[in-house]
Amino acid sequence: MFEAIPPAAIYLLGALLIPFLKGRTRQVFALAIPLLGLLNYTAITEGVHWTVSLLDFELILGRADRWSMIYLNIFTVLSFIGILYIINDNKALDLSAGLLYAGSAMGVVMAGDLLTLFFFWEMLTLGAVLCILARKTKDAGKAAYRYLLVHVFGGVILLAGILIHLAGGGSVAFDKIELSGLGAWLIFLGFGINCAWPLVGSWLTDTYPEASIGGVIFMATYTTKTAVYVLARTFPGEDTLLWIGMAMATIPIFYAVIENDLRRVLAYSLINQVGFMVVGVGLGTAMSLNGTAAHAYCHILYKALLFMSIGSVIYRTGKSKATELGGLYRSMPWTCVFCCIGAASISAFPFFSGFVSKSMIMSAAAGMGTWQTTLIWAALLFASAGVFHHAGIKIPFFAFFSHDSGIRCKEAPLNQLIAMGIAAFLCVFVGTFPKMFLYPMLPNSEVSYEPYTVGHVTDQYALLLFSALAFTLLMRAGLYPAEIRSTNVDADYLYRRSGPFLYRIFDKVLNGAIRLASVLFIGVIAKNVCNFFESGASRLACWVLTPVWVMQGADGKQIEDNRQAFFRIARKGAIPIGLTAFCAVVMLGLLSLIFLLEK
Amino acid sequence: MKPDSSNSDETPGWFDRKENVQKVLTGLFIGCGLLVLIDVIFWITGFDKHPYFRWEQWPGFYAVYGFVACVLLVLVSKYILRPLVMRDENYYEEKEKRDQMKGGSDDV
Numbered sequence: 001m002f003e004a005i006p007p008a009a010i011y012l013l014g015a016l017l018i019p020f021l022k023g024r025t026r027q028v029f030a031l032a033i034p035l036l037g038l039l040n041y042t043a044i045t046e047g048v049h050w051t052v053s054l055l056d057f058e059l060i061l062g063r064a065d066r067w068s069m070i071y072l073n074i075f076t077v078l079s080f081i082g083i084l085y086i087i088n089d090n091k092a093l094d095l096s097a098g099l100l101y102a103g104s105a106m107g108v109v110m111a112g113d114l115l116t117l118f119f120f121w122e123m124l125t126l127g128a129v130l131c132i133l134a135r136k137t138k139d140a141g142k143a144a145y146r147y148l149l150v151h152v153f154g155g156v157i158l159l160a161g162i163l164i165h166l167a168g169g170g171s172v173a174f175d176k177i178e179l180s181g182l183g184a185w186l187i188f189l190g191f192g193i194n195c196a197w198p199l200v201g202s203w204l205t206d207t208y209p210e211a212s213i214g215g216v217i218f219m220a221t222y223t224t225k226t227a228v229y230v231l232a233r234t235f236p237g238e239d240t241l242l243w244i245g246m247a248m249a250t251i252p253i254f255y256a257v258i259e260n261d262l263r264r265v266l267a268y269s270l271i272n273q274v275g276f277m278v279v280g281v282g283l284g285t286a287m288s289l290n291g292t293a294a295h296a297y298c299h300i301l302y303k304a305l306l307f308m309s310i311g312s313v314i315y316r317t318g319k320s321k322a323t324e325l326g327g328l329y330r331s332m333p334w335t336c337v338f339c340c341i342g343a344a345s346i347s348a349f350p351f352f353s354g355f356v357s358k359s360m361i362m363s364a365a366a367g368m369g370t371w372q373t374t375l376i377w378a379a380l381l382f383a384s385a386g387v388f389h390h391a392g393i394k395i396p397f398f399a400f401f402s403h404d405s406g407i408r409c410k411e412a413p414l415n416q417l418i419a420m421g422i423a424a425f426l427c428v429f430v431g432t433f434p435k436m437f438l439y440p441m442l443p444n445s446e447v448s449y450e451p452y453t454v455g456h457v458t459d460q461y462a463l464l465l466f467s468a469l470a471f472t473l474l475m476r477a478g479l480y481p482a483e484i485r486s487t488n489v490d491a492d493y494l495y496r497r498s499g500p501f502l503y504r505i506f507d508k509v510l511n512g513a514i515r516l517a518s519v520l521f522i523g524v525i526a527k528n529v530c531n532f533f534e535s536g537a538s539r540l541a542c543w544v545l546t547p548v549w550v551m552q553g554a555d556g557k558q559i560e561d562n563r564q565a566f567f568r569i570a571r572k573g574a575i576p577i578g579l580t581a582f583c584a585v586v587m588l589g590l591l592s593l594i595f596l597l598e599k
Numbered sequence: 600m601k602p603d604s605s606n607s608d609e610t611p612g613w614f615d616r617k618e619n620v621q622k623v624l625t626g627l628f629i630g631c632g633l634l635v636l637i638d639v640i641f642w643i644t645g646f647d648k649h650p651y652f653r654w655e656q657w658p659g660f661y662a663v664y665g666f667v668a669c670v671l672l673v674l675v676s677k678y679i680l681r682p683l684v685m686r687d688e689n690y691y692e693e694k695e696k697r698d699q700m701k702g703g704s705d706d707v
Contacts, residue, residue, distance in 0.1 A: 257676035258685065330612040366651035385668040401614055455648025459655065462634040463665035469631050470669035472624060481677040487690040496691050
């Protein structure tokens, strides 16, 4: 057996080397990195590895326990699927961005201290920005810039939180933190921005649909799920998370119903699914935390699958809007089947992955027995019906069925089909045999859960089929909202449309201040200082001399003449030597006086 | 990309035939009916579904909940949310022309 190395190192090194390779070598190398990652994963044993001393801190690059290993597992699996999906285009930027992103996410989940965590946290942003830029369109460039702004802001908040936490005597260890005090709250919020919480999370639906078709797979996998992981480690059982999770699970589905861009619909349902995980963290019981980890695992698989299937549609047709698609099931039958498997999984149909993970969180909520958790249970049940409605039906229906758009194209490339096939197989396999593969990996091994009871299966089918019935009847009655090409404003309004408003404010306030400063410093102060150094001494001397001239009997005109004469002498430096010596002596006397007074 | 709408001579796909769509829908209606029937049988025989809440044992609870949830979801989205948040497609900025978009490649 060989010695494992930090998984992040493999991926980051790979990402750095990709641009130097070409052609087939690059493809083989890019695919070898995740395979090496998988091999490396099997060699990692439980415990603390790879510690580095930096200043006074002990940095831990590898804390391998049941919490981190399940995330490392799915992150590694997904990195392979994602790289395989984009390997046919063989673009250095796409491949590098994907590997960098994957490596950073692994760095976060393996981190054992807050500083290492922060380092990889920022690297995540870099990976995501590159994934958006890889689309290589103007809109993508703008979206990447917005993404960068929001996440740099989030990073600064997190860093401030960590520093205040450390200054207040908090431990640098990446462990449970009490949510009290400014430091802890800033850390909480910093995590929350990456977790796409309401009001601070609209960057997700804003930028994901602009990313490259491969990049979005990595984005949908790494950023929000590392955020869920760090929340589960630092703030498990925090009540605030219950309400945040509930809002995340419910609000975006309303937006998803009226959204036209299918990748944006997927982005909304991503937030909805992360909401379930956040509720799991908020409940903080052994079963709910297991549910969060399991749901993150399954969610990564089916969300990547859905993004891949729509990605292939974009690859072949250049379109992603419901208004422009439809009837593709004939041109892209395999992609259609894989999309339906992803849709069944996110909708939590029995024998698909979502069913065995989401129900854990639901059961944990139901089992708590307080009115708050009952309310949250009801909201999650509503969200479960809603997610089938807007993602499970809407995505495959508008892309592959609905009206025939007239588009005839080729099936997706083979590598994309294999990537989707692997993800689809895992969705069904994990969903059908959860106890073989998924459940043994869960963090709290003492909890057992049985998803396949007769009541649970029939209830779930009833919920889903009647949602489908509602969709059908609303469609038939013409009540279903027509797909309209439009933009639906969200909290991203704050930073996207506030520009002109802020511009005016800055124009008035800052430019006003600059104008005032200009007048004050250049017009008044500088002018007077110049005057003083040019003629200050002579003026002073004139003031002293004027009473003397008056006593000598000079009138106004003579005094003015004397002054002019004096100025001429002073400017030429032609003051008699006796006078200069006198002034010097007076000066010395004054200095002595000051010296004496000081004593 | 070959957006070709002049394909009237090709045979219509399975889902393009009205009678097939009707078959799918009939299947859905039968499925819905069966599930309610099963729930009623459970209720009559007193089969224990191991519910957390007593209302989960009521026949058709999940069916009604799913149906009502979706109808509410759609109506609220359509009649409340959409008038509030919908703007023109180019509300934030002029989008690039469609043909400049990446994609639409047929090469493998």
